Amino acid sequence: MGKSGEDLGIELGRVYKAGYTLLPEVANEVRTAWVNTPVSVSSSTARGSGLGSDPGPALDSMLDELNQATKETEEVLRDVGAALVWCCLNYDRMDQAAQTEFDRQRKVVEG
Amino acid sequence: MGFNPATDLPARESELIRVMKEAVDEYLEGTTGAGRAADSIKKDLEGEITGIYNSFLDLPDPADFATEVTNLGRALEQLTPYGYNEKQEEGGHPVNHSANTTLSSVSSTGDHIQDWTGDAATAFKDEYGDRFLQVMGSQFNAYYVTRHAINAEAAVWQTAREDLDKLSNDAIDKMRHVNDSTKGDWETGLKVFGAVVGITAAVATSPISSWAAVGAGVAVASTGLEVVGKAGETKNETLNNASPGGIVESLQDALGKIKTEIADNETEIRNAVNGSLRAIHDAPRDFLLKRPALADAPLDSGSYDKTRLGRP
Numbered sequence: 001m002g003k004s005g006e007d008l009g010i011e012l013g014r015v016y017k018a019g020y021t022l023l024p025e026v027a028n029e030v031r032t033a034w035v036n037t038p039v040s041v042s043s044s045t046a047r048g049s050g051l052g053s054d055p056g057p058a059l060d061s062m063l064d065e066l067n068q069a070t071k072e073t074e075e076v077l078r079d080v081g082a083a084l085v086w087c088c089l090n091y092d093r094m095d096q097a098a099q100t101e102f103d104r105q106r107k108v109v110e111g
Numbered sequence: 112m113g114f115n116p117a118t119d120l121p122a123r124e125s126e127l128i129r130v131m132k133e134a135v136d137e138y139l140e141g142t143t144g145a146g147r148a149a150d151s152i153k154k155d156l157e158g159e160i161t162g163i164y165n166s167f168l169d170l171p172d173p174a175d176f177a178t179e180v181t182n183l184g185r186a187l188e189q190l191t192p193y194g195y196n197e198k199q200e201e202g203g204h205p206v207n208h209s210a211n212t213t214l215s216s217v218s219s220t221g222d223h224i225q226d227w228t229g230d231a232a233t234a235f236k237d238e239y240g241d242r243f244l245q246v247m248g249s250q251f252n253a254y255y256v257t258r259h260a261i262n263a264e265a266a267v268w269q270t271a272r273e274d275l276d277k278l279s280n281d282a283i284d285k286m287r288h289v290n291d292s293t294k295g296d297w298e299t300g301l302k303v304f305g306a307v308v309g310i311t312a313a314v315a316t317s318p319i320s321s322w323a324a325v326g327a328g329v330a331v332a333s334t335g336l337e338v339v340g341k342a343g344e345t346k347n348e349t350l351n352n353a354s355p356g357g358i359v360e361s362l363q364d365a366l367g368k369i370k371t372e373i374a375d376n377e378t379e380i381r382n383a384v385n386g387s388l389r390a391i392h393d394a395p396r397d398f399l400l401k402r403p404a405l406a407d408a409p410l411d412s413g414s415y416d417k418t419r420l421g422r423p
Contacts, residue, residue, distance in 0.1 A: 029189045030190070038179045041176065061388055065388065066186075070186075090413075090415050
């Protein structure tokens with residue numbers, strides 16, 4: 001038998017906060033990392049006359065990995081957050097006490 | 112006005128030829144057949160000097176890496192689950208960066224839904240939330256390697272330019288004084304030998320906390336960040352300044368050493384970056400977690416159960 005009444009409302013409130021506030025906050029941090037990730041440096045490492053051992057292509061590949069990783073991580077966090085919010089708002093087995101408590105918690109979360 | 116290889120080196124090449132011709136005339140003055148011998152030597156040496164700097168005319172500019180190094184530093188501050196420190200200016204103390212505690216919200220979200228009955232909830236907790244900080248640590252390490260590799264590349268060109276600036280000026284000066292009886296030795300310290308980086312190809316390993324603090328000496332002017340590894344060493348060279356021909360030969364040798372060191376340093380940088388890329392490709396899920404089913408919950412279906420979150 002699962003939770004019901006006020007306990008369920010509190011539980012849903014916690015999960016709602018995670019989806020509405022906490023995961024988007026982490027997504028914002030990861031997004032800041034992504035927007036600060038250069039796309040390429042090989043135009044700056046280019047040189048004439050075959051001098052040295054140009055690391056530009058390797059660095060570009062690495063930057064590509066970094067951009068993909070942070071972009072995808074941000075998207076996942078936003079999507080999971082949206083799913084948690086949706087689930088709480090559409091939870092279909094709330095009794096009155098659960099609904100009252102969840103509404104109260106939701107108001108706090110949304111400020 | 113700073114040293115510009117594209118314009119300064121050709122000008123110094125011309126000046127070296129001009130001064131060499133005077134030096135050869137003076138060197139042979141009073142010897143039998145001086146005129147013809149001098150002409151022959153001058154022609155030979157002019158041939159040797161012409162184009163001597165051609166490999167170095169089109170060099171990367173360390174200033175071009177400043178924005179990338181700065182921005183990657185901002186990214187690191189967001190992605191650090193554990194905190195770290197770096198030396199950001201010459202002789203400065205390590206700058207400490209605290210852990211980004213916001214990141215731990217992902218694992219606490221997993222904890223919140225760990226008792227929920229749906230398989231998507233369980234999978235999120237076990238396969239995403241519980242592993243998130245560790246994987247962010249790997250992403251942080253990859254960013255760290257990349258930032259310091261780019262900074263090391265800037266250091267290579269900063270030190271190579273400093274060496275070329277000094278060497279090309281010194282060659283003219285030594286040629287001008289080749290016939291002085293009190294000229295002394297020609298000694299020079301090539302800084303590009305100290306730009307070698309010791310970047311480890313660490314990605315999916317232990318957290319980096321104070322890596323850059325190992326670095327000593329070379330602060331890259333354009334980025335303000337010290338180079339990791341055995342930076343700051345110089346290789347002292349004693350060059351031959353006994354005759355005009357000796358000076359030209361020494362200059363050729365020193366330029367060859369600079370070339371070799373540039374290639375060696377850049378090979379280290381490439382190895383570090385390629386090693387990190389290999390680590391990512393060998394264990395991709397240590398670097399980027401698989402998209403959890405919860406992220407693709409079919410919200411527009413209108414059916415709660417299809418989200419597979421289950422019940423608390």
